[in-house]
Amino acid sequence: MPWYKRLRWRLIASQFVVAFVGVAIMMLATRLIILSTAPNVIRPHLTALLENPRLITDTEFTLIYSFRNAVLASVSVAAIGAILAGVFSSYMLWRTLIVPLREMADSSRRIADGRYNERVEVPENTGVAMAQLVVNFNEMAEALERVEQQRVALLSNISHELRTPLTGLKGYLEGLQDGLFSNNEETYAWMVQEVDRLNRLVEDIQNLSRVEAGQVTLNIQSFDVTEVAQRVLAQMAPQAKAQSITLAAEVPDLAVTVSADPDRTAQVLINLMSNSLRYTPENGRITIRIRQNGQQATVAVEDTGKGIPAEALPYLFERFYRVDQSRARNSGGSGIGLAISRHLVWAMGGEITAVSDGPGQGSTFTFNLPLQQ
Numbered sequence: 318m319p320w321y322k323r324l325r326w327r328l329i330a331s332q333f334v335v336a337f338v339g340v341a342i343m344m345l346a347t348r349l350i351i352l353s354t355a356p357n358v359i360r361p362h363l364t365a366l367l368e369n370p371r372l373i374t375d376t377e378f379t380l381i382y383s384f385r386n387a388v389l390a391s392v393s394v395a396a397i398g399a400i401l402a403g404v405f406s407s408y409m410l411w412r413t414l415i416v417p418l419r420e421m422a423d424s425s426r427r428i429a430d431g432r433y434n435e436r437v438e439v440p441e442n443t444g445v446a447m448a449q450l451v452v453n454f455n456e457m458a459e460a461l462e463r464v465e466q467q468r469v470a471l472l473s474n475i476s477h478e479l480r481t482p483l484t485g486l487k488g489y490l491e492g493l494q495d496g497l498f499s500n501n502e503e504t505y506a507w508m509v510q511e512v513d514r515l516n517r518l519v520e521d522i523q524n525l526s527r528v529e530a531g532q533v534t535l536n537i538q539s540f541d542v543t544e545v546a547q548r549v550l551a552q553m554a555p556q557a558k559a560q561s562i563t564l565a566a567e568v569p570d571l572a573v574t575v576s577a578d579p580d581r582t583a584q585v586l587i588n589l590m591s592n593s594l595r596y597t598p599e600n601g602r603i604t605i606r607i608r609q610n611g612q613q614a615t616v617a618v619e620d621t622g623k624g625i626p627a628e629a630l631p632y633l634f635e636r637f638y639r640v641d642q643s644r645a646r647n648s649g650g651s652g653i654g655l656a657i658s659r660h661l662v663w664a665m666g667g668e669i670t671a672v673s674d675g676p677g678q679g680s681t682f683t684f685n686l687p688l689q690q
């Protein structure tokens with residue numbers, strides 16, 4: 318957009334036009350009025366004065382009076398011109414400033430009433446500043462709409478997730494009532510399992526809401542991330558052995574000292590390892606690989622499991638997202654673990670990503686943490 322279309326220059330120009338028109342008309346009117354009236358007004362008095370010099374006082378008064386009238390007339394014409402110019406420039410400013418501002422005010426009131434699909438048309442010819450303001454306003458409305466949609470989706474997800482164990486529990490209770498299930502330890506164990514699942518879900522949701530609200534207090538300190546990884550591997554070893562999965566570590570010989578929260582780092586690693594164990598069949602392999610990369614340490618968990626289709630990769634870290642809805646629910650996953658992990662990694666100043674060559678090709682989850690300076 319050229320400079321003369323910018324709001325700043327338009328404001329200056331509109332003031333300038335009013336002043337310029339006023340001055341120009343005054344100069345023109347003074348010239349015309351005084352030049353056209355002067356000979357007719359002044360000459361007879363000067364002639365009379367030549368004939369009778371005693372008339373000087375009367376002549377002086379008449380001349381001053383005529384001069385005053387001429388100035389008054391030209392100032393009046395200039396004032397009318399300036400007023401017209403002022404009205405015109407005010408109209409232009411009203412179109413440029415007031416109209417889009419009023420539209421935004423009306424629109425924001427409708428947004429406040431819950432109509433999040435409100436947008437204001439980006440005005441043309443109003444300058445960059447106003448157009449940018451409207452664009453930003455629309456972006457804000459869009460973000461609010463997105464948050465609202467997420468909120469609605471979250472509520473529906475939560476109720477959906479809660480329904481699964483509750484339905485299971487109700488089934489057992491009704492079965493007991495109808496004598497379909499016998500009143501024995503096995504039935505109660507199944508019921509306890511459903512309650513555990515419910516508990517886990519509520520705990521997950523609580524943890525997620527805490528990390529999303531930034532309410533997790535981090536205990537940032539310098540520590541060797543390879544040591545944490547070895548500890549997590551040891552912790553996971555019995556489960557891996559039970560599933561005939563080999564665990565491996567590829568870490569540098571020297572310590573990789575990062576500046577982060579060791580417990581939260583372990584939590585992220587445990588989550589990634591649990592996922593790998595959950596989605597890797599027997600005789601598979603899970604490797605933790607740690608590297609130093611510039612100012613960062615990268616920690617990768619690689620498995621030879623079921624892999625992830627390319628179209629699912631962008632959504633993995635969204636809450637409640639599962640690649641395979643039915644299977645994952647049966648295996649106990651709620652789709653929250655990766656969302657929590659991402660927030661924890663973000664809070665520690667890192668990023669987390671997932672790559673996979675596709676179904677059956679295994680997956681690699683990588684996160685980085687800042688190295689100790």
Ligand code: ADP
Nearest residue numbers: 592593596639640645650651652653654655680
């Ligand atoms: P869940 O509790 O369901 O595992 P997550 O947020 O941890 O939830 O993971 C989300 C989804 O990502 C999982 O349901 C699964 O479909 C997919 N996923 C996560 N890790 C792996 C992995 N190592 N291999 C294959 N798929 C995975």
